[in-house]
Amino acid sequence: MIWAKEETFSREEIEKVQLEKLKSTMIYTYEKSVPYRKKMHAAGVKPEDIRTLGDLRKLPFTYKSDFRESYPMGLFAVDKKDLVRFHASSGTTGKPTVVGYTKQDLEVWLNNVTRVACMGGATSDDICQISFGYGTFTGALGLHGGLENLGAAVIPMSSGNTNKQIMFLQDMGVTLLVATPSYALHLGEEIRSRGLDPAKDLRVKTGLFGGEGMTEAMREEMHKVWGTQFVCTQNYGMSELCGPGVAGECTELCGMHINEDWFIPEIIDPETEEVLPPGEKGELVITCLGKEALPLVRYRTGDLTRLDYAPCKCGRTTVRMENLSGRADDMLVIRGVNVFPTQIEEVLFKIPEIGPHYEILVERKNRLDVMTITVELIDDRLLDSYTKLSELEGRIKSNLKSMLGLATNIRLVAPHSLKRFEGKAKRVTDLRKDGL
Numbered sequence: 001m002i003w004a005k006e007e008t009f010s011r012e013e014i015e016k017v018q019l020e021k022l023k024s025t026m027i028y029t030y031e032k033s034v035p036y037r038k039k040m041h042a043a044g045v046k047p048e049d050i051r052t053l054g055d056l057r058k059l060p061f062t063y064k065s066d067f068r069e070s071y072p073m074g075l076f077a078v079d080k081k082d083l084v085r086f087h088a089s090s091g092t093t094g095k096p097t098v099v100g101y102t103k104q105d106l107e108v109w110l111n112n113v114t115r116v117a118c119m120g121g122a123t124s125d126d127i128c129q130i131s132f133g134y135g136t137f138t139g140a141l142g143l144h145g146g147l148e149n150l151g152a153a154v155i156p157m158s159s160g161n162t163n164k165q166i167m168f169l170q171d172m173g174v175t176l177l178v179a180t181p182s183y184a185l186h187l188g189e190e191i192r193s194r195g196l197d198p199a200k201d202l203r204v205k206t207g208l209f210g211g212e213g214m215t216e217a218m219r220e221e222m223h224k225v226w227g228t229q230f231v232c233t234q235n236y237g238m239s240e241l242c243g244p245g246v247a248g249e250c251t252e253l254c255g256m257h258i259n260e261d262w263f264i265p266e267i268i269d270p271e272t273e274e275v276l277p278p279g280e281k282g283e284l285v286i287t288c289l290g291k292e293a294l295p296l297v298r299y300r301t302g303d304l305t306r307l308d309y310a311p312c313k314c315g316r317t318t319v320r321m322e323n324l325s326g327r328a329d330d331m332l333v334i335r336g337v338n339v340f341p342t343q344i345e346e347v348l349f350k351i352p353e354i355g356p357h358y359e360i361l362v363e364r365k366n367r368l369d370v371m372t373i374t375v376e377l378i379d380d381r382l383l384d385s386y387t388k389l390s391e392l393e394g395r396i397k398s399n400l401k402s403m404l405g406l407a408t409n410i411r412l413v414a415p416h417s418l419k420r421f422e423g424k425a426k427r428v429t430d431l432r433k434d435g436l
Contacts, residue, residue, distance in 0.1 A: 014317070028077070033075065033077045072095075077293065083293060101293050109243060130143055131165060138242075140158065178207075185356050199226065207230060210235045221356045234323070235248035266298070282305075285300055307319050324342075344373060374411040
């Protein structure tokens with residue numbers, strides 16, 4: 001199901017809409033946003049200089065640091081009386097990023113989320129359990145509003161309380177689950193530990209996942225836990241841009257369609273900030289079109305991906321962004337080698353004896369970087385066999401070395417030993433600043 005006609009526009013039509021909105025967005029941003037007007041002055045560019053979409057690259061970037069420096073509402077372009085909603089990031093690395101919405105912003109946002117829900121297989125017949133944490137996090141209320149807008153029934157379960165989660169999945173006949181991929185795996189494991197088969201004993205057929213990236217290896221693991229009938233897609237967004245609703249996977253599973261009539265994507269080299277041609281991998285930069293409360297131009301997301309402009313089999317013509325391969329700021333440099341957690345995950349998920357949960361610890365010992373990866377066994381009886389454990393450890397090390405090009409330490413632990421996360425999973429601990 002395709003929600004909006006704009007999703008099937010020709011490339012010429014899409015770019016015409018984008019250019020019209022970009023011109024008006026830049027006039028609005030220049031007049032209403034003092035911090036960005038200063039950036040434009042410093043770059044020597046004015047709204048009237050934006051005559052083509054190619055002129056976008058003349059405009060200065062917006063950074064996460066701009067939010068911190070303008071905390072809490074210095075980037076806002078409207079008076080407080082015009083705001084109808086506030087959201088904020090978790091603020092785990094400092095002050096949270098505060099975002100706001102006018103009534104029109106909310107309408108645009110929820111319609112974009114509805115598009116994404118439809119892409120992922122949601123229908124008005126669904127009963128949807130939202131297992132995101134509610135509060136200032138945009139994910140829960142964003143998907144909640146979008147699914148209701150579609151006509152689906154929503155259970156605002158929030159995160160945690162696994163017993164009640166499973167009870168409602170069973171008793172309410174839930175057909176669609178909204179969660180982080182890691183929490184969905186945890187729920188599935190718990191269901192199976194109670195002697196239930198999600199494919200036979202539940203009606204859940206669709207998963208709409210966000211809050212963290214989902215690799216293809218993790219999707220395969222999801223099918224092992226929930227069943228092959230389970231259609232699980234991921235969607236993309238962040239609070240600064242609007243929340244969920246920027247992009248989403250369709251059921252063809254060949255990338256996430258960007259709602260291009262509201263967002264212009266670019267791919268840049270994260271080091272040089274040079275705009276890269278279509279098909280090249282780099283950092284995603286997004287310009288929001290038509291936002292009133294918080295206009296955002298050329299925002300550096302930090303997420304690494306590439307763009308594909310070919311039409312999709314689903315009928316949508318909007319550009320697709322490849323599933324994220326990591327974040328520019330998540331990259332670990334181990335003994336001169338660039339390592340992304342997603343590379344490690346891809347290897348681990350292909351080894352049948354270990355589960356989907358892992359932890360990465362990076363330390364500095366005797367002036368050398370040491371990476372230790374802790375993984376759970378599927379069957380704790382392996383702990384009784386030194387020979388089998390040694391063989392498994394050696395196989396994991398060998399596969400990781402082939403992928404990463406460096407040696408790692410492997411720690412095998414009993415099933416259910418590692419911490420489960422209700423929100424974004426924290427996989428990496430880097431202690432190198434604490435050692436020599």
